[in-house]
Amino acid sequence: MTEWTMVGALRRALADAMRVDDRVLVFGEDVGALGGVFRVTDGLQEEFGAERVFDTPIGEAGIAGAAVGLAFAGWKSVVEMQFDAFSYPSLEQVIDHVAKMRTRTRGRIDMPITIRIPSFGGIKGKEHHGESPETYYVHTAGLKVVSPSTPLDAYRLLRAAIADPDPVVVLEPKARYWPKEAGELTADGPGIGEARVLREGNACTVIGYGAMVVRCLEAAETVAASDGIEVRVVDLRSLSPLDLDLLEACVRETGRVVVVHEAPLTLGMGAEIAARVMELAFDHLEAPVARVTGWDVPYPPASLEQHYLPSVERIADAIRRTVAY
């Protein structure tokens, strides 16, 4: 069985998508000869040529805006924003046009645009290289937002994003770019809008996404070993739209929820999930929804990032408190 890194799986997803659909373009900063600063686009320009895989001048609004114009001309752009914080100059284009163009043209113009953003922290990056931008995108109607946690699922989600007629923001967890997973790459399986259960348990549901999923799983093993608590772990995968059916079922079946994300506490995904589960299954909640998140501070320097990121211990403590409530 082949072993895949997330970088390799994403690269394969791009290549496969370009092979099956000759309207797919890949562009961004340093994605050509260099193959991207994380090498996700390595070899694509060689295989598909500089008309379909090309470097752009540095200018993220230009990248996103060009994707809009290219969509008017019938092209499906997969653009790379080099790092999370570097996506901010493109926000006007993304919020005003990418997200709204279907509505603004009464359904006449699709925006089949995929915006790949290497995201989140945990790699001892410089400032502006470790941010969690998801709330900006999730809060924008017209966008879909996904974040994979493993190589095989990264392949599946990126293929789904490229095939989607609507714009999809793919937040790729840099901290999970290099660990390997064995298996066959396939686009089949859960799609955008579907979460998946990675570990069964009835005492509590722990919900994470991106690089936090592996920490949620570790925390689950920790509390199982230390306290005999068996928790369910859900990989959210799709931040927008949310898999409300699965969230509701988890609350009904476990009665307790812990949400984990790197993004700051305030108005993070945890806030939305807490509100949703309360609306959907208030009577089944046995404890307040707990949130284990980054702090409401700018992302710290490398030497402090482990004080910022939700640790296995913090997650385990939150599980214990929630189960004991």
Add this chain to the structure above:
Amino acid sequence: VEAPAHWAGTDPVRVLDPDGSPVGDPDVGLGREELHALLRWMIVARRLDRECVALQRQGELTVYPGFEGQEASQVGSAFALGPEDFVFPTFRELAAALVRGVDPVRYLWYHRGTWHGGPYDPRATRFGPICIPVATQVIHAVGYAMGVAKDGSDAVALGYVGDGAASEGDFHEGANLAAVFGAPAIIFVQNNGWAISVPTRLQTAGEIWKRAEGYGMPGVRVDGNDVLAVYRVTREAADRARRGAGPTLIEALTYRIGAHSTADDASRYRDDAEVEGARAFDPIARYRTWLLAAGHADDSVVAGFEDEAETFALGVREGLVAQGPPPAEWMFDWVYAVPPASLEQQRREALG
């Protein structure tokens, strides 16, 4: 009479002097019918613009941004494009929209608060959605131009933009992209002297067309109130783009006779004397004078266009006021190709 202050500096390309006399050879390659069409569109557009201001005053339109004084810039440039070319407008290009065949009632749905963006069919008319976030549409034009070039088409894209928008980062990013990729794009700046209340001299210390050299593309400064000159330079830019010779930056010097919009009070920042001075450079009067003097038209032709404009404007009014508010489900209809269940739930809640 002195020209508006922001026309100072490099002399613009002219076919006709402000008094209507030709500067050199006035033949820009248009036949009599097309020469008439330029006048007809300018007269019709001005009459409709004034009707729109009245419609706003009567509560039939929300805020309306007029374009009086800019008819030659818009009509001349739009007329120079072919049917396969694509226009990405700002919010002030109703005259260009008319030339492109956009249904004015549908266009004005935008200003009636009926629907956002492009209530008309942008693909059918090859006229993109009305765009308020200034300069963002420049990049769309460039992206579109890159796209059609990849398909081997000889179509070009034209992005309109104002002098104020030329201060935006997206103007720069679009121009830079266009030049780097040699995109068949035209960036057409209507420098009307005012960005809401701020004069051009406080937007930019240089001449906008000169930036082209820094980007590595041709730049042209044209008298935007000379419809033949605007037609000529736009046609040349389009021909160049079709030949694969890349983009052009055009700065058209024109003047915004009205306020920024019907919500604006220009008396707070602009002297009436300046506006009165600018009327001496009126684009319709200049062109009409030449057409009559050159024997291309007589008074009855002009009168005919004026009658037509009257009927046209009243027809638009009639179509517009008949338009009630759209159904509330439109809010939900096109957010996603396939709406997620949670949005369907909100639709049910909103619509009962």
